[in-house]
Amino acid sequence: MVNVLRFTDVSYVRDRRPILDGVNWAVDSSERWVILGPNGAGKTTLLKLATANDYPTTGEVQILDATLGRVDVFELRNRLGFASSASARRIPAGERVRDVVLTAAYSVEGRWNEQYDDIDLRQADRILAEWDLTEFADHRFGTLSDGERKRAMIARAVMTDPELLLLDEPSASLDLGARERLLQMLSGFAQSPGSPAMVMVTHHVEEIPPGFTHVLMIRDGRVQASGEIAQTLSAENLEATFGMPFDLSVSEGRYSAVARP
Numbered sequence: 001m002v003n004v005l006r007f008t009d010v011s012y013v014r015d016r017r018p019i020l021d022g023v024n025w026a027v028d029s030s031e032r033w034v035i036l037g038p039n040g041a042g043k044t045t046l047l048k049l050a051t052a053n054d055y056p057t058t059g060e061v062q063i064l065d066a067t068l069g070r071v072d073v074f075e076l077r078n079r080l081g082f083a084s085s086a087s088a089r090r091i092p093a094g095e096r097v098r099d100v101v102l103t104a105a106y107s108v109e110g111r112w113n114e115q116y117d118d119i120d121l122r123q124a125d126r127i128l129a130e131w132d133l134t135e136f137a138d139h140r141f142g143t144l145s146d147g148e149r150k151r152a153m154i155a156r157a158v159m160t161d162p163e164l165l166l167l168d169e170p171s172a173s174l175d176l177g178a179r180e181r182l183l184q185m186l187s188g189f190a191q192s193p194g195s196p197a198m199v200m201v202t203h204h205v206e207e208i209p210p211g212f213t214h215v216l217m218i219r220d221g222r223v224q225a226s227g228e229i230a231q232t233l234s235a236e237n238l239e240a241t242f243g244m245p246f247d248l249s250v251s252e253g254r255y256s257a258v259a260r261p
């Protein structure tokens, strides 16, 4: 077992305001983490640091075997998979879905005149099938539904066999059916042998895929609780994180929370 991510006393300050404050957190290669917290808690900022897209104001961020600030971030980012709605916005609308996935192997966002190896083409088609996108392989990215687009971005993120996969709100804005379908896929992927360590940001306990093992609960840039989901995801910690009391229930690995009257 080896740490793929380690935050030590990390703070991130903007306009003299601590957006992250004294964060200590370690992710092991065998773990699948959910980051849970309200709007503005600092979740996306945490992912920005974890994907080597920004630097902490104080403290240390270690990603894989490197320390931020002492490493070529471009090389490091090639070993990470990352999907978010911001990364989806950078994909040209006219790009074919197969190319959205394929171009990840060449770290570009639009196909130009690259010559792709057969091995990459086969890998892209295998991943498209795995994320239920085969029928959309020749469709334009801009014509996809929200759910198809989210799956395409995850497929792109796993194309390079990353050592750490980070997903920012993969099921936000999906309808019930699309959300459930995606959660089943994420759950299967999280539990499949050879899958990478994972970190997924969400606002909702209902969106935690079974097979995820740990939760980091964050509010106002501070960690409220962190550890194994079964022990850490409690009504008390939800109240500390979201600032109101909840009834929490779990059934077959799925959580649900409603405000206590």
Ligand SMILES: Nc1ncnc2c1ncn2[C@@H]1O[C@H](COP(=O)(O)OP(=O)(O)OP(=O)(O)O)[C@@H](O)[C@H]1O
Binding pocket: 014, 015, 019, 037, 038, 039, 040, 041, 042, 043, 044, 045, 046, 203
């Ligand atoms: N570069 C910046 N300069 C100033 N304020 C920032 C900066 N980056 C983030 N913030 C602020 O820090 C807070 C945390 O932002 P962040 O996007 O990390 O939260 P979040 O938990 O992802 O929120 P949401 O769930 O709404 O997406 C917000 O109040 C945001 O406005």
